[in-house]
Structure formats: structure tokens, C-alpha cells
Amino acid sequence: MTLAPTRIEATPERAPDMRLYESLVARVSRPARYSGGELHSVTKAWDAHEVRVALAYPDLYDLGMANLGLMILYDIVNRRDDALAERVFSPWTDLEALLREHGEPLRSLETRHAVRDFDVLGVTLQYEACYTNVLNLLDLGGIAVRTADRAPEDTIVIAGGSGALSPEPLAPFIDAFVLGEGEEVMREVVDVVRAWKRDREAGGLPRIELHRRLAGVPGVYVPSVYAVDYHEDGRVREVRPLDGAAPGRVTRRVVESLEPPLTKPIVPFMEVVHDRATIEIQRGCTQGCRFCQAGMIYRPTRERSVDEVVRAAGELLDNTGYDELSLMSLSTTDHREIVPMVNALMDAYGDRGLKISIPSTRVDSFSVEVADAVARGKKHTLTLAPEAGSQRLRNTINKLVSEENILTAAENAFSNGWTSVKMYFMVGQPTETDFDVEEIVRVASAVKQIGRQHIGGRARVRVSTSNFIPKAHTPYQWVGQADPATLRRRHQILREGCRRAGVQFTWEEPEKSLLEAVLSRGDRRVAEVIESAWRGGAKFDSWSEHHDWSVWQASFEEHGVDPAFYAYRTRDLWETLPWAHIHGGTEPSYLRGEWMKTLNEEITLDCKRDPCNVCGMQTLDGDCRHKIAELVQMKVDGDSTQKERLMQERERLMMLPVISAP
Ligand code: SF4
Known part of the structure; x- marks a missing residue:
């Protein structure tokens, strides 16, 4: 087994004033959460890179290190010659107390720069219960919590992940939301930031100019260039663009085919959640469970081949020393070649003790x-x-x-x-x-x-x-x-x-x-509630021992916001929803x-095996355009074999009632 060394450039400039921070980290539980320096972490020379990005996960290191999306973006930015990416996670309460007591900012794991020193803070929004942690992270990092209070040269706060597709509750705090899959758009955002920095330094541009430029990137939603109007009864009337650069509807980004899998992920020193190597074998799910947001917003399905997975797995195991491999996907057993893939992996690496884990099972x-x-x-x-x-x-x-x-x-x-x-x-x-x-x-x-x-x-x-x-x-x-x-x-x-x-x-x-x-x-009015709850002490709301409903209750009352209006009310099917301007x-x-x-x-069959259901993705993705062309052809030909097969499939599933086939 050959383990590649951690990549540290010849003269990585560490933040000059970090000694106090180091001494505080040494006093808390599990200091490895904040130490950095793990295998395959990348520490680049601070002054030699024009765009500096801090990638943040608003929860503990233990959870954030299992986030493959964050690792992919870290790799993409660090491959550039003009940019660097470092990591930052929410500190546990013991470190937060010490930071606040000593007036120290939260710092990155790699060079120990304060979060406010970075050009960009990229936050992953994996679940709603982390929203108070997002505000806490901004505050601890030395960044103004509200966008309106940030100066032109201040850190640009960008958020992505599933939460970005319903962004209004965080609208006042985030400069720009990146919608959808981040591989391509991340590169475009870094380009915009680099140009913005040069122009700002040359010409003293206001921050709104940055917002206009970001709004011009497909798949980027910038709340400051939109206004929300409400009906008297509280429903949203309209979300309207305020600037010519802002599209009426911002469309989620989709990568047509998956980039090669990450084979040099960072290997933590300490035990973390999902402590194993991971390969994304398939992206998206089209089974169509109607309650499932992931199944609706991560479409269509794109599979990796058995050969690609087996080759990448070998590199991963060599590079990390792991003997456990997770085959990641929203629905792993849906991969058309899952059994040959598992067998090929065991044949290739079984003799070195490979264990395979499959996170989701039909x-x-x-x-x-x-x-x-x-x-x-x-x-x-x-x-x-x-x-x-x-x-x-x-x-x-x-x-x-x-x-x-x-x-x-x-x-x-x-x-x-x-x-x-x-x-x-x-x-x-x-x-x-x-x-x-x-x-x-x-x-x-x-x-x-x-x-x-x-x-x-x-x-x-x-x-x-x-x-x-x-x-x-x-x-x-x-x-x-x-x-x-x-x-x-x-x-x-x-x-x-x-x-x-x-x-x-x-x-x-x-x-x-x-x-x-x-x-x-x-909608945007919920932002006031989030901010007050955070100021009242709410954080780590996904952790049962931390979640305190009474703090939220007080905050809802303070702002006259009725949670039932948002949670229990059934909307009219034609009501303008707070995310109507976002095309998921x-x-x-x-x-x-x-x-x-x-x-x-009535049921809807999976378009992966059956005809396209014309869900809307056909306007965004190449494969879907192909599937819809097949559907049209089937209709033109009056394909009775296909029709019969569909009827049998429905019977097999014992579904009632049987609906008419296309
Ligand atoms: S457009 Fe058709 S093929 Fe594409 S995800 Fe939607 S239903 Fe499936």
C-alpha cells in the first residue's frame, strides 16, 4: 500500500496571530476536530493565490467530513493555480465558549486564517436544522451576519446544497445561493470573484456590483437583487427581480456526465461518521417517491460503469488505507449493474479484506x-x-x-x-x-x-x-x-x-x-425568527440535547410569525410559493x-426503466431529451409491446388501480 503525503506547499503562510487559537484548541474535547494536517489535506501558500475559499459545513467536523460534496469542491478549487480552498466546521460548545471569552475568531483548519480573511465562504446547507449554526459560524468567523452590513471587500458568503432550493429563510444572510450540482458552477463563481477582486481594487466598486455579476452566472440566485411582495393575508404575491442581471426564474445546474470520482479524499485522524472510503456510483433517483425532495431535485440518474468504479476503488484503497468502501447513491441497489459491480469489487480486492457498505436498500x-x-x-x-x-x-x-x-x-x-x-x-x-x-x-x-x-x-x-x-x-x-x-x-x-x-x-x-x-x-419573514432564535441561544438544532423549542417559540412570538401558517396550512395549488422563482x-x-x-x-413508474414521465428535466439534461424523443416515437408508432409490458409491470407490483399506459 502506498500512501501519498499530505500536500503542503513550500512556504504555506500560516496566519501570523494564531498562537492563542492553538492554545485554546488544545484545551477542548477532541482537538483533532480543529487540528488539520490530515492525509491529503491541502495547505497552499496563502499569498500566492488570488482567490481564497473557506468551505464550511455548519455542524461538527465529525459529520462534515462525511460530506462528499464538500470534498469534491475542495479538490476542484485546490486544483486551480489561482485559488486555494480550506475547511471550517462549527466548533463544539467548549471551543465556542473559549473563542468568545478571548475574542478570538473561528479559523480554518489548514492555514489557521480567520474565516473573515477569506474571499469566499462556501456553506453547505444539508438540512434546515443547521440554519442557526450558519449564523453562528458567520459571527464566530468575524463576518457580519446580514449581507446588507458587509463592505465591498468583506467575505462573500455563498450557500449550496438542497437548502439552497428553498432559500428565502436565509435570504438576508447569504450573498448568493448556488442551485444544484456544484462542479461546474463552482469554477465559474471563482472566475467571477477573481475578476471582481481585480476590478474592485482598481476602481472601488460597490458590493452590489458583485451581486449583479454573480446573478449573471446560470444557477446562481442572489437575493439582494429580488424583492418579495405579499398579499394582505400573508401569502407571497410575487418575487420580482430588481435588476436586469437577475433572471425571472433561476434554474438549478445539472452536470451532464459525472466527473471522475475523487480518489484522494482527506483521511481524518479521529473517528468520524461514515469512517470509510466512498465512491458515488450513481447520482440522482427517479423512483418518484412523492414525499422525497432528493428524488425530485436530483434528476436524472447518471451511473458510473463497473470498470470505472473498480479502477477508482483500487486507487482509493491505496491512497487512504481504508478497507471499507461505501457505494454511495440515493438508491444504490437501483444501479443497473450493482451485482456485477459488487462481485467485481470483491474479486479484485476481497483478498485484502475489503468490506462493502451500501447505504440505502430497496x-x-x-x-x-x-x-x-x-x-x-x-x-x-x-x-x-x-x-x-x-x-x-x-x-x-x-x-x-x-x-x-x-x-x-x-x-x-x-x-x-x-x-x-x-x-x-x-x-x-x-x-x-x-x-x-x-x-x-x-x-x-x-x-x-x-x-x-x-x-x-x-x-x-x-x-x-x-x-x-x-x-x-x-x-x-x-x-x-x-x-x-x-x-x-x-x-x-x-x-x-x-x-x-x-x-x-x-x-x-x-x-x-x-x-x-x-x-x-x-419565506423571507422567517429570517427574522431564525436570527432572534440564534441570538437567544439556538444552535445545533438537529441535536436533541441542544434543541430548545421554547427559544423558537419566543422568537416566533417576538416577530408575530405564526408557525402554523407555514407548517399546517394547505396551500392552493396555484398559490405563488416562496420558491416560485427557483426552478428545481x-x-x-x-x-x-x-x-x-x-x-x-395512482402510481408513476420509474423513468429509468420505463418511458419518460416528462417531469421538466427534459429541458435541462441531454439524457432526458433522448428519453422524451423515445416516448414521442413510441406514441407515434403506437408501440403495443411496450404498452403490454407496462401493464404487466403494474400488475407485478400489485398496484391498484391500474392506470392507462401512454
Ligand atoms: S425528463 Fe423524463 S427521463 Fe428525465 S428525469 Fe424527468 S421523467 Fe425522467
């Missing part, structure tokens, strides 16, 4: 086959995600899984050496009744029974539930969330039922889900159609 016997191939004897817990207990509800949410699929998967698992099955369900979904929740108990009991038949008392079954959160850019973006009383009653049904069946049960508190619903579908890829007309299909209990 509910069918094929998935158990893949899980078997991956486990190679070391079987413990098989994870399945039926999402709903009754067939009716699974049809409405377009989870194309029959009860037979679930029970067969359990049968295969327990008869092949697995001792534990974990099942994910969502509570509070649109059209759900108490009966649908009782069905979860019935299915879990049946799975437990199968386990007992095969391995007796050793069989473990766990039901893990999340609460449904209506998300932007999904067919459920108009739907009101179930209120806490309803969620509590359904949790109670599950608690009692699972106890009777000897099944473990875990759930989420309704108030946390309420906050997430407000932040995920909020799927068109609202398609999403409305999917909502109507929910009400009619």
Missing part, C-alpha cells in the same frame, strides 16, 4: 441478494424502507413496494443468516389515517413472526419512524403537516402495538418536525399532476 428480494453479496458471511442488520404500512398509502406516496415484497425480503434475510431487520416508516403522510398506522404494526409483527420461525428468540425487528415534512419542489409542497396531537396519537398506536408484538420502536418529537417544516417552506428541475405542472395522482391512488 425493499425486494433483489436487495437482499445484493446485501448477501456485500455481507459475505458477516450479517447482522438488514435495513428496509417501506415508508408506509398499508398498500393504499404506499400507492399514494408512489413507494412501489408490495407487502409480498416486504415479507419475502424478511423471509430471505432471516433464512440466510440475518438476525435483525430495521424498517423505516414515515408518520403523518398526506391522506394517512390511524388505520394506515395500525398497518405498520401488522406488517412489523408479520416480519417478527418470520424471524421467530427461522431463528427463534434471536430475531430482532425495529420500526424507526420519522414525521412527514412537506418539502419544496415535491408533489407535497402544497400540503399541510399533521399537527402534534395527530402525530402523538399515531406514535401512541405504534408504541402500544410494537410493544405487544415484541418490536422495538423509535420516533421523533413533533415540535422538531414543526420547526423543520417552517424552515423548509418559509421538475416543473410545478408535473408536481401538481403527481399530487392529483396521490388523491386518485
Whole structure:
């Protein structure tokens, strides 16, 4: 095994005033979170690079280091001769207290420069509960929290990730949001920043000029060049551009084919979440689960070939020393060559102890086959995600899984050496009744029974539930969330039922889900609430031990903002939504159609294997244009074989009612 050294340029200028910071870091728990210098981290000469980017993950290092997107952007920027990228993470409370006590700014891991010294701070918005951490990070880094308070030469704050597609709650704090996949647009943004720096230094340009330039980059949304008008009853009337450089609708960026996988990721000194090598084997998911934002905004699917994955895996294992490899994707077992891929990987690297992990599993016997191939004897817990207990509800949410699929998967698992099955369900979904929740108990009991038949008392079954959160850019973006009383009653049904069946049960508190619903579908007025909550002490809201609903409640009251307006209200299908000016890829007309299909209990097949559903992506992506051309041809030819095949597929899935084929 050959391990490449950490890349440190000959004269990396470390920040001159960092000694106090170093002494503070030495006093906190897990100082390795802040030390830098890991294998494959890149420390470039500060003064020799014109554009300096700090890439931030607004949560602990332990979580942020598992974010592949951040690692890809770090690599892209550091490959340039004119730019450098460093990392920064939210400090844990012990370091924050020391920084505030000593008036020290938060610094990067590589050269220890204060965050405010960078030209760009790029923040990943992975989930809404990190929004207070974003403000905390700006404040600790020495950057004005509000865009309007930043001078022309101040750090440019840019945010990306899924949260950027519903950006208004963070609009006053972020200079620009990057929508969609970052590989190409990141390079374009760095070019704009470099030109801006030169012109600003030569001509004293105001910051709004930077905003205009950024707004001209496709896929970049700059809130300061848009205004929001409201109806008297509080609904959004219009989000309108204020400047000729700002498009009426900003469209998410999509890379047509995936760039080569990252094979020299940073290897942490300490144990982190997902402590293993990772290869993205496929991007996007078109299964079309109607509650799932990722499945709607990361389209279409793009696969890597078996050869590319096997070659890259060899380099990764050589470069990192890991013996565990994660095949990452939104739905890994959906890759058309997943079994040959797993077998080829085990053939190539099995003799050096390779372990493969697959993060997401479909509910069918094929998935158990893949899980078997991956486990190679070391079987413990098989994870399945039926999402709903009754067939009716699974049809409405377009989870194309029959009860037979679930029970067969359990049968295969327990008869092949697995001792534990974990099942994910969502509570509070649109059209759900108490009966649908009782069905979860019935299915879990049946799975437990199968386990007992095969391995007796050793069989473990766990039901893990999340609460449904209506998300932007999904067919459920108009739907009101179930209120806490309803969620509590359904949790109670599950608690009692699972106890009777000897099944473990875990759930989420309704108030946390309420906050997430407000932040995920909020408008600009929610920004005031976020800022007050942060000033009141809210941070690490995704951590149960830190989340304090009373702080948020006080903040909602202070600003006269009713959380129910955002979370529980069902919107009219033609209401202007706070993200109406953001084109996530799927068109609202398609999403409305999917909502109507929910009400009619109709399904939509996966366009990866079946004809294009014309979701809106056909205007953005080459593969989709090809698929839609096939669809048109099929219609022209009146392709009856294809029609018949579709009908059979629907019957196989035991879906009702059967809908008319194209
Ligand atoms: S445009 Fe068609 S092929 Fe492309 S993601 Fe949408 S449904 Fe699938």
C-alpha cells in the first residue's frame, strides 16, 4: 500500500496571530476536530493565490467530513493555480465558549486564517436544522451576519446544497445561493470573484456590483437583487427581480456526465461518521417517491460503469488505507449493474479484506441478494424502507413496494443468516389515517413472526419512524403537516402495538418536525425568527440535547410569525410559493399532476426503466431529451409491446388501480 503525503506547499503562510487559537484548541474535547494536517489535506501558500475559499459545513467536523460534496469542491478549487480552498466546521460548545471569552475568531483548519480573511465562504446547507449554526459560524468567523452590513471587500458568503432550493429563510444572510450540482458552477463563481477582486481594487466598486455579476452566472440566485411582495393575508404575491442581471426564474445546474470520482479524499485522524472510503456510483433517483425532495431535485440518474468504479476503488484503497468502501447513491441497489459491480469489487480486492457498505436498500428480494453479496458471511442488520404500512398509502406516496415484497425480503434475510431487520416508516403522510398506522404494526409483527420461525428468540425487528415534512419542489409542497396531537396519537398506536408484538420502536418529537417544516417552506419573514432564535441561544438544532423549542417559540412570538401558517396550512395549488422563482428541475405542472395522482391512488413508474414521465428535466439534461424523443416515437408508432409490458409491470407490483399506459 502506498500512501501519498499530505500536500503542503513550500512556504504555506500560516496566519501570523494564531498562537492563542492553538492554545485554546488544545484545551477542548477532541482537538483533532480543529487540528488539520490530515492525509491529503491541502495547505497552499496563502499569498500566492488570488482567490481564497473557506468551505464550511455548519455542524461538527465529525459529520462534515462525511460530506462528499464538500470534498469534491475542495479538490476542484485546490486544483486551480489561482485559488486555494480550506475547511471550517462549527466548533463544539467548549471551543465556542473559549473563542468568545478571548475574542478570538473561528479559523480554518489548514492555514489557521480567520474565516473573515477569506474571499469566499462556501456553506453547505444539508438540512434546515443547521440554519442557526450558519449564523453562528458567520459571527464566530468575524463576518457580519446580514449581507446588507458587509463592505465591498468583506467575505462573500455563498450557500449550496438542497437548502439552497428553498432559500428565502436565509435570504438576508447569504450573498448568493448556488442551485444544484456544484462542479461546474463552482469554477465559474471563482472566475467571477477573481475578476471582481481585480476590478474592485482598481476602481472601488460597490458590493452590489458583485451581486449583479454573480446573478449573471446560470444557477446562481442572489437575493439582494429580488424583492418579495405579499398579499394582505400573508401569502407571497410575487418575487420580482430588481435588476436586469437577475433572471425571472433561476434554474438549478445539472452536470451532464459525472466527473471522475475523487480518489484522494482527506483521511481524518479521529473517528468520524461514515469512517470509510466512498465512491458515488450513481447520482440522482427517479423512483418518484412523492414525499422525497432528493428524488425530485436530483434528476436524472447518471451511473458510473463497473470498470470505472473498480479502477477508482483500487486507487482509493491505496491512497487512504481504508478497507471499507461505501457505494454511495440515493438508491444504490437501483444501479443497473450493482451485482456485477459488487462481485467485481470483491474479486479484485476481497483478498485484502475489503468490506462493502451500501447505504440505502430497496425493499425486494433483489436487495437482499445484493446485501448477501456485500455481507459475505458477516450479517447482522438488514435495513428496509417501506415508508408506509398499508398498500393504499404506499400507492399514494408512489413507494412501489408490495407487502409480498416486504415479507419475502424478511423471509430471505432471516433464512440466510440475518438476525435483525430495521424498517423505516414515515408518520403523518398526506391522506394517512390511524388505520394506515395500525398497518405498520401488522406488517412489523408479520416480519417478527418470520424471524421467530427461522431463528427463534434471536430475531430482532425495529420500526424507526420519522414525521412527514412537506418539502419544496415535491408533489407535497402544497400540503399541510399533521399537527402534534395527530402525530402523538399515531406514535401512541405504534408504541402500544410494537410493544405487544415484541418490536422495538423509535420516533421523533413533533415540535422538531414543526420547526423543520417552517424552515423548509418559509419565506423571507422567517429570517427574522431564525436570527432572534440564534441570538437567544439556538444552535445545533438537529441535536436533541441542544434543541430548545421554547427559544423558537419566543422568537416566533417576538416577530408575530405564526408557525402554523407555514407548517399546517394547505396551500392552493396555484398559490405563488416562496420558491416560485427557483426552478428545481421538475416543473410545478408535473408536481401538481403527481399530487392529483396521490388523491386518485395512482402510481408513476420509474423513468429509468420505463418511458419518460416528462417531469421538466427534459429541458435541462441531454439524457432526458433522448428519453422524451423515445416516448414521442413510441406514441407515434403506437408501440403495443411496450404498452403490454407496462401493464404487466403494474400488475407485478400489485398496484391498484391500474392506470392507462401512454
Ligand atoms: S425528463 Fe423524463 S427521463 Fe428525465 S428525469 Fe424527468 S421523467 Fe425522467
